[in-house]
Amino acid sequence: MVGTWGIRKMDEWPTWQRWGTWLLGCALYAGSFWVLFANDGLGIRVVALVGLCVGLLVLTYASRAVLNERMRTVDRRYVRAVLPAFLVYIVMALYVWPLADRTTTHWLKAVLVLLPALPMVYVAWAVIRYVNRCDELERRQQLEAAGIAVVVVGLASMVLGLLAAARLIHVNGALALILVLPALCCVWGMVCSWSKWRNRAR
């Protein structure tokens, strides 16, 4: 089937093209992320942000294509909601959050450090809306993945906490708390991908 601009839909591409595009998306995403945090220049950071956007879009489309799936309205709505919020979060983390060090006013400091959490609240809402609009098998997969993520991250936190309490390792409490949500999202995403891979259409 031919899509917009006369290009064949990605799920109909040969396997090597779909996987090649997926790898390209991964490389673009990881590379842009690295450039973004390894450089201070405004120009290069803008280029990296654009690269990040394109990488995420390519990765999203290719991830579905390698599973022989096509982007549906629900997927496109999710990407449209999450992508801008993710970009706003990165910009805030890079330029707003560091401003907190320059102020001594408590309430202003609190506002500045909490501002990057706002786009993440929006992302959480978009994720809930996405899961509600998924089909019944996908919802079951999401529920299983969320359960496994809670167990894995909870157990890992407990093990680290026990080791830290016995002073066998040193754990930065603030960093550990910040990493809970990304860790949950990572495990959830991995379990979801594995589950979708098992049921992929042929």
Add this chain to the structure above:
Amino acid sequence: MKNRVRQLREARGWSQGALAEHLDVSRQTVNAIENGKYDPSLPLAFKLARLFKQRIESMFDPDEER
């Protein structure tokens, strides 16, 4: 649960993707139903039955495990 979804789909010359679009579900859901890995909910089973103009009991056999 054994079902005749693949047989009915192929009789119409539809791909799994085409059936998924008719049902507004993902291809993996169609694949999982056809392979007996997933039993659809009652609303989805009715949707399938209406689409293929069949009775639910003629499409799904609860006594036979796949």
